[in-house]
Amino acid sequence: MAGKTELDLRGEKISPAQASALAKALKANRTLTALDLGENSIGDAGASAVAEALKVNRTLTVLKLWSNRICDAGASALAEALKVNRTLTVLYLYNNSIGDAGASALAEVLKVNRTLTWLSLGNNSIGDAGANALAEALKVNSTLTELDLSDNSIDDAGASALAEALKVNRTLTMLNLERNSIGDAGKQALGSSVRSGCELLV
16 A cells, blocks of 8 residues: 555455454555545445544545445444544445435534535435435535435435525535435426536436
8 A cells, every 4th residue: 555546446355354454554554545445345344444544544535435335333433534534525435325324424524524525325225314414414515516315215305405405505516316216396396496507417
């Protein structure tokens, strides 16, 4: 890892224990800016170890943890880390199982974090409760530009909450809600709320 600025470890069958060892190195690393751990099996334990590293790491800007069997506990650990981390701009959590609880934990962080600009939470079993929490965060967040909530279980209620957030949010440039359970009412609410300059995918 020493000297590298980008590290791609996709599909390397990395276990929680190996992720913990990697996280330990990440605490001391001063050069790595992008880490892709996608399509492994680090789980909540591995995610929590990486989260601890994020509390002290000052160089990483891109972290991809897609398809890693991460649930709400892992997402909550990452959320706690993002309360103090000041460098990460991209967090990719697509295809995990963080659910409403994990989404809500990350939503709380979005209220105070001032560096994250891109957040992918697609295919994570997020429903209206998670969408509501994220909507409340979007009302006060001023840095996030792209939010991916595709392939979840959000319906009209969650869509309406997000629509209300879009009325006041001025920084989001892309919101992806494709392949959810949003009906005509939710689509209408979103369509009437989105401002010019924000791409809405439903």
